[in-house]
């Protein structure tokens with residue numbers, strides 16, 4: 001079956017130790033999107049199983065010919081995991097040669113999911129947020145909030161972090177992370193206080209299958225940008241009609257999904273169109289914009305190939 005007797009495995013610590021920058025991640029995502037436009041990279045809509053007890057199981061598939069890699073990411077999200085001291089989302093990425101199918105490597109899927117999701121948001125933000133954004137708010141203060149804070153702190157001249165979440169430990173941990181980045185943080189009493197006070201809003205609330213919407217896009221102030229990682233489940237969907245530009249991750253994937261992120265009438269376009277310059281991310285300083293997404297396999301492939309190539313380079 002395989003040309004090798006063992007398949008290299010890269011742990012979270014090994015991947016984090018490679019020291020990739022947010023700019024490298026964004027550039028690789030954008031490069032892969034350009035390859036996709038030239039029919040040299042491809043992705044399929046994700047396959048999802050939701051058994052009805054809150055679990056969300058999914059597979060993401062993407063492939064490219066330069067480098068010749070196919071990536072399959074498999075994750076299970078279980079809202080009961082944190083009660084047992086486990087991460088909400090766990091999974092793996094498997095890399096194969098996209099021509100022969102021979103296995104190349106297996107990567108920790110938790111690190112890839114954290115960093116690639118922040119990378120997708122950061123790619124959209126580069127086109128959709130104001131360059132001088134200085135206050136960032138987090139609705140949900142877990143793993144995604146952490147990776148987004150790391151990424152956005154390198155892209156924007158941040159001065160303050162607003163926190164709204166559930167669970168004092170997570171809020172405190174994100175506040176500590178902000179302090180490590182020399183950023184003061186404020187725990188807000190309400191989601192509205194956090195959203196209305198921010199130039200950039202990141203929502204990453206636990207997907208439980210029965211979240212009642214409690215966020216309203218009308219709260220975004222003029223000029224603000226929101227990166228909505230949580231499939232927009234906690235947001236009042238009709239409120240997106242108030243925004244100037246709403247970009248999703250992938251129109252083809254969206255068409256294949258039974259539960260839409262929102263009415264297609266509110267969607268300006270997708271990330272590929274944004275990167276390719278086919279749609280504008282921002283027209284006026286006062287525009288209110290959002291990137292709303294469920295996860296794009298191109299992001300997983302982009303980051304996986306980047307880390308694999310970096311790991312090979314560093315082992316030479």
Ligand SMILES: NC(=O)C1=CN([C@@H]2O[C@H](COP(=O)(O)OP(=O)(O)OC[C@H]3O[C@@H](n4cnc5c(N)ncnc54)[C@H](O)[C@@H]3O)[C@@H](O)[C@H]2O)C=CC1
Nearest residue numbers: 088140141142143144165166170205206207230293294295
């Ligand atoms: N679009 C994408 O590609 C991806 C999306 N996600 C989304 O991000 C979400 C969070 O993932 P992680 O950060 O890994 O999980 P996590 O468990 O580390 O963080 C979730 C945080 O949300 C908080 N929370 C739960 N209900 C809340 C509420 N009603 N109000 C405020 N805070 C609340 C929790 O206390 C926790 O701190 C997932 O449920 C999923 O929806 C995650 C990975 C990829």
Ligand SMILES: O=C([O-])C1=[NH+]CCC1
Nearest residue numbers: 075077113294295296
């Ligand atoms: O694309 C992804 O990795 C995920 N989307 C929702 C939960 C995880």
